[in-house]
Structures are given as structure tokens and as C-alpha cells.
Amino acid sequence: MNKVEKVKIKKIEIKNYRSCIDTQFEPNSGLSSLIGPNGSGKTTILSAFQLLNSLSTSRYQNHRKNSPDSFSSDCLLKVTFEWETYKITYEAKVNLVNNEKNEDEVLNSRESWSFYQITKSRKKINLPISIILENYRYSGHDIRKELAEFLGNFYRSEQAGKLATEALHDIAHFAQSISYYSASIFTNPSSCPISFEVESESGARRGISITGHKKFLYDLYDAYKKDSDEYNHFIELVGPEGLNLIDGLSFQEIQTSASTYKVTVGGHITTKEKKNNLIIPNFKILENSLSPSQLSEGTFRTLGILFYLIKDHSPLMLIEEPEVCVHHGLLSSIIQLIKLYAQEKQIIISTHSDQLLDHLEIESVFKVDRTEEGTKIENIKKRLSNEELKALREYLRNEGGLGEYWKHGAL
Numbered sequence: 001m002n003k004v005e006k007v008k009i010k011k012i013e014i015k016n017y018r019s020c021i022d023t024q025f026e027p028n029s030g031l032s033s034l035i036g037p038n039g040s041g042k043t044t045i046l047s048a049f050q051l052l053n054s055l056s057t058s059r060y061q062n063h064r065k066n067s068p069d070s071f072s073s074d075c076l077l078k079v080t081f082e083w084e085t086y087k088i089t090y091e092a093k094v095n096l097v098n099n100e101k102n103e104d105e106v107l108n109s110r111e112s113w114s115f116y117q118i119t120k121s122r123k124k125i126n127l128p129i130s131i132i133l134e135n136y137r138y139s140g141h142d143i144r145k146e147l148a149e150f151l152g153n154f155y156r157s158e159q160a161g162k163l164a165t166e167a168l169h170d171i172a173h174f175a176q177s178i179s180y181y182s183a184s185i186f187t188n189p190s191s192c193p194i195s196f197e198v199e200s201e202s203g204a205r206r207g208i209s210i211t212g213h214k215k216f217l218y219d220l221y222d223a224y225k226k227d228s229d230e231y232n233h234f235i236e237l238v239g240p241e242g243l244n245l246i247d248g249l250s251f252q253e254i255q256t257s258a259s260t261y262k263v264t265v266g267g268h269i270t271t272k273e274k275k276n277n278l279i280i281p282n283f284k285i286l287e288n289s290l291s292p293s294q295l296s297e298g299t300f301r302t303l304g305i306l307f308y309l310i311k312d313h314s315p316l317m318l319i320e321e322p323e324v325c326v327h328h329g330l331l332s333s334i335i336q337l338i339k340l341y342a343q344e345k346q347i348i349i350s351t352h353s354d355q356l357l358d359h360l361e362i363e364s365v366f367k368v369d370r371t372e373e374g375t376k377i378e379n380i381k382k383r384l385s386n387e388e389l390k391a392l393r394e395y396l397r398n399e400g401g402l403g404e405y406w407k408h409g410a411l
Contacts, residue, residue, distance in 0.1 A: 007174040007315060008082045008346060009049075017051070017075035017096075018044040021374030025366070031342035033360055034350040034377070035406065036368030041375030042350040045368065046318045049178055049348070051077060051104055055092055056129045056175035058106045073098075081174075083167040089114040090129065090171070115164045119155040132172040144169060179314040183321040185212065186304035187297055192217070194291040200255060200275040216304050217292060221251050221279055223311060230311050237310070238303060243333055245299055248284035253277045297325040305334060309341050316346045323353035335359045354403030362392065365402065 008029050014020040019041040034042045055077075077092045091114075095107040112124040131143070144165060152161025192213040198221075223231035238245040256278050262270050282289045292300065305322055322338065323331050335356050338347060351357070357365065362381045369376045384392060395405060 006084055007170050009079060009316065010082045010087065011080040012048060012052075013076070013078040014045070014048045015076040015078075016073065017048055017077070019370060019375045020044055020048065023048075023375045023377060025377045026379075027346060027348055027366075028364060029346060031339055031360075031364045032346075032348045033357070033365050034348065034368050035352075035357065035365060037370075038352075040368040040370045041377075042368050043320060044375060045377065046180065046320060046348065046350060047104070048077065049316065049318055050180050051075075051094065051096075051106075052079060052092075052175050053178040053180075054104065054106055055094065055109060055111070056172055058109075058128075058130050081167075081171050083170060086115075086117040086163075086167065088118070088167055088171065089116075091124075092129075113164075113168070115155075115160070115167070118163045118167065119157065119160040121155050123155070125151065125154060127168070129172055129175055132168050133176070174315050177314045178316045178318070179308070179312050180318040181305065181308065181320065183324050186216065186301040187325065189213070189295050189297055189300035190293050192292045192300070194293055195278055195280045197256070197276045197278055200277050213292070216307070217279075217281055219311065220249070220307065221281065223307075224249075224251055234307050234310050237306060237337075243302075243306075243330065245302060245330075246283050246285055250282045250284070252280040252282060254280070298327060298330070301325050302330060302334065306337065309337055314345065316348070317341075319347065319349045321351055321353075322349055323351060323356050328355050331355055332359055354401075354407045357403035357406055358401030360402060362389075362396075362402065 009027060011024065011026045014023045014025075019039075023041070023045065025045060034045060036042055074093065074095050077094060079090045081088045081090065090111065092109050092111045094109045097105045097107055099105055109128065110126065111128050112126050114122070114124050116122055132147070147168070148161045148165040150161070151164045152158040155161060155164070196214060196217060198218075220231075223234070235249060236242055240247055254277065255275055257273050257275050264270065281292055283292065283295060284290075295303075301324065305319070309317075319338070322334055326334065331353065332355070336359065338349065339359075341347065363379070365380050366377050367380050367383060381389065392405065396402060
């Protein structure tokens, strides 16, 4: 088992973050689905998990400067992790700025950890989550060993120091690996490029953005070149013998070259020819060979979601509104696959779809409300009285699905 899989989030507390004035959420170890009206705070809750990811990758936070045109705010994030059989609490007081793209930027933070179940001590240690993996960036500097010694002295137990350090290492990997797929990430395929370039020798991407359409095409191509089991499984799933979204996928490769110039001391000019490959993806549907920009929005989005469900090994996946642009019949297949992969990792989705809810168990569904005290979230099973839960189970057994029940306002 990969070490990162030893970690789960048991509880997250969010204070003074957008609509989450004082919000507590205890996600399932597998699938959790957030339902609720527009503006209730579903996206804000997912963004709070993304904030945890941002904290784990931020460096030199105290040196960032606030833009005079930006709005900064302070919030509190408290996360209870389950590592092996231990519960570990991480708390971050974060100063944020919301940039022109409506994205959170961390200005600075004060972060602390509690390892009571490991150390039997209630003393907290102040330590930024982003520092924990720094030993991999600097050769010869083993911060992990130093941290174990420090924690061993701090808690007066060498074994507790080693265990706490191992837990911190795994949790930092967990936080850095959180992935988020927004409702808009695979929309508007008409803006998708019809080709891209990679370096001939290394296969490294050239000018490929970190997220979005280009990255999806590159990741597809990279998996194709490696002839990975995941890629072959994906092609089988979306092909004629599976969901029949496409009949085939190929990548045409055309070698190109370009000259680079270097001026040395004395004004001497040297040239070097660099070879690249122009990659042209072709999706076959019936007798037609289509560029990615010619695919329908539903097909393109479904291909993206399914590909990353198979390929993305993040221990926590956040998926916003997987039903967007997807036909009802196809949506049932997507949710079944989400449920399958939720057996291996935590997956949290938000949805407005009653059809999607029809395929979920009561335990997986969380109702999100916007109250005078801000966003509140509760598992619907815990929210209902015994009599209400009995009536709901009877309804689901004899009359209809959970989505129909929700559509009529019974939740």
C-alpha cells in the first residue's frame, strides 16, 4: 500500500472563510456527495480542501505582499486526520487574498499540530505543512531525521518523535496530492487546441498549461506513449465495447526542428538544432476523424472525468457537478465508476442532479444549507429522526429513488 493511502480526513472545521462562518464537515472514508441550493456553500467547502492543498505547496508565505487592489481576510482551518490508527489534528490560521481571478492566495499562515494519541501530550508544535517535504529539495539536508530528533526531545520520547514524523510526512504527501475538478474544467471544447508540441527526446511538454484542456490532451498522449494499463483500460471503457463514446483514438506525430542561438564571450555565435514533435490527436467516431475541438461538450467532459478517475491516484479527489453537460443515461455509468474508485480513496462531489442521487446510498449524501450563521452541512441520515429515516427507507424500497425524494422537497 502506498503510504499516502494510510491517511484519511475524518473532520474539517472551517471558520470565517467565505460563507463558512463556522462549518464542520465529517466526510465519509469513501464517497461523500454534497447537495443543496445555489449559494448554499458547496463550492466553498470544496475550496476549503483546496486551501489545505495550497498551504502544503506554499513557500515563503510571509514574504508575499498584498496587492492594494486585493481584499485580504483571515480564516481558520482545522483538520482531523486519521493516520493508521491515530487521529492527528492540524490547525492553520490563514491570511488570504482573493485575486482578480477570484482565486485564493495565501499571504501568511500560522500552523500547529497535535499528536495526543501518539505522544500522550497535549502540547502543540508549530510547523508549516509545506516545510515537511523540503528534505527532498535540498541534497544532503535530511530534515526528516532532524525533525524526528526534535520531536523526540520535545515530547521526551524517541519513539513518539519517529511516529509523529512519519505521520507528518504522509499527511504532507496527502495534502499535496489533493486534486480538484471544477464544473467548468472540461467545458467548451471548441477552445481546445488541435495540436501541441513535445520535445522529441524527452517527451516533455512544451507550453502545456498546468490545468485545463491542453493538460488533458498531454496526459492522454503521455499515457498512450507509455502504453499503460490505465490507458488501455480507459480506451476499453469509452470504446465500442464499453460506453461507446468514441470508436478510437490516435496521435499523429510530426517531427519539427528549430534553431537556437547562443552568444558566447567575444561575440561568437553558436547554433544548435532542436527537434520537437508536433502531436495531433484524432478521435474516431463512426467514419469521422475529429479534432478534440470538434467533440461535443458532453463527450469531451465525460472523457476527461473518466480518464482522471482511472489515472489520478490522488488520495482525495474533489469533483464539482459531474452531471454538467452529461446525458442522464451516461451519468449513471459515471456515478457507478465514481463509487467504484471511492472504495480506494476519498472522493467528494457536489451535485444538483436528482438523477445522480438516485444511484447513491443515504449514508453518502450530505445536505448543505445557508443559514443566518453561514453554511451548515449534515449527513441526511443523521439529520432525519428514526421515524423519518424509516419512512425514507420504505419509500426507496417500494416507490422511487433518493433523487425523486429530494426533488419533491422531502429532504
